[in-house]
Amino acid sequence: MKLSADMKAFQKRLGHQFANPELLVRALTHGSVSSATRPDNQRLEFLGDRVLGLVMASALLEADKTATEGQLAPRFNALVRKETCADVARQIDLGAVLKLGRSEMMSGGRRKQALLGDAMEAVIAAVYRDAGFETARDVILKLWGDRIHTVKADARDAKTALQEWAQARGQKPPSYVELSRTGPDHAPVFTIAARLETGPEARATAPSKRQAEQAAARALLDSLPK
Known part of the structure; x- marks a missing residue:
């Protein structure tokens, strides 16, 4: 061949x-x-x-x-x-x-x-x-x-780490809100906000909800006191 x-x-x-x-x-x-x-x-x-x-x-x-x-x-x-x-x-x-x-x-x-x-x-x-x-x-x-x-x-799972951070401080688990979805069906782009019960939120954009949620969780983690 x-x-x-x-x-x-x-x-x-x-x-x-x-x-x-x-x-x-x-x-x-x-x-x-x-x-x-x-x-x-x-x-x-x-x-x-x-x-x-x-x-x-x-x-x-x-x-x-x-x-x-x-x-x-x-x-x-x-x-x-x-x-x-x-x-x-x-x-x-x-x-x-x-x-x-x-x-x-x-x-x-x-x-x-x-x-x-x-x-x-x-x-x-x-x-x-x-x-x-x-x-x-x-x-x-x-x-x-x-x-x-x-x-x-x-490999660190940002969503899990963020949830553990919230639980350690007696807060409810984080929430993830889809702010927008743009682009064609075969190539969507999601913008997600990661939010805690109290404190700031962080946003991220990615080609899948999972990636956007992880990226938003990572951004929020990076902004929080350790």
Whole structure:
């Protein structure tokens, strides 16, 4: 099977040249364009999630040899969650080579977080199937880069920390209010306010409610006395 110039360029960005290019094509094929003769990437996504999990769990143990399971778990979750996979996918411009149906293309599928995250996991599985675990591990560690060493700070759940701050002072749990939603349906932008029973509030904007709530909680935490 011959790959297009775009797909060859993507292999370079990924850091792996496929012996079996069909694996890469399948990993980049979304369900909106699949058929009986062109399977989608869902099975590879399932496998890639597990390969990524094993690599990240091992890398975290190596990065911090004294961390407890309770400390490692949120770091692990931060590294393997869909948002992080999508960020890595954007880093190598995976969206440019996604194979999508017309409706998905028209609705901005190449930029959708869920599609990018799923495809990134499928690509990981394709590398694993093509060249084995060690090669897949090397590709993952290169792409995830410094995230593994900086995740300790990133993994802290700001909403949980803010709730604990309020409870320690006898206050009600924080509330999160959606102030606005702008942009088209396929690329919304949310502005959320995080509020305590007493004291200031903080606002944040992000492409999902979850991200906006976390960012608002972080901003409010940073403004509070420790």
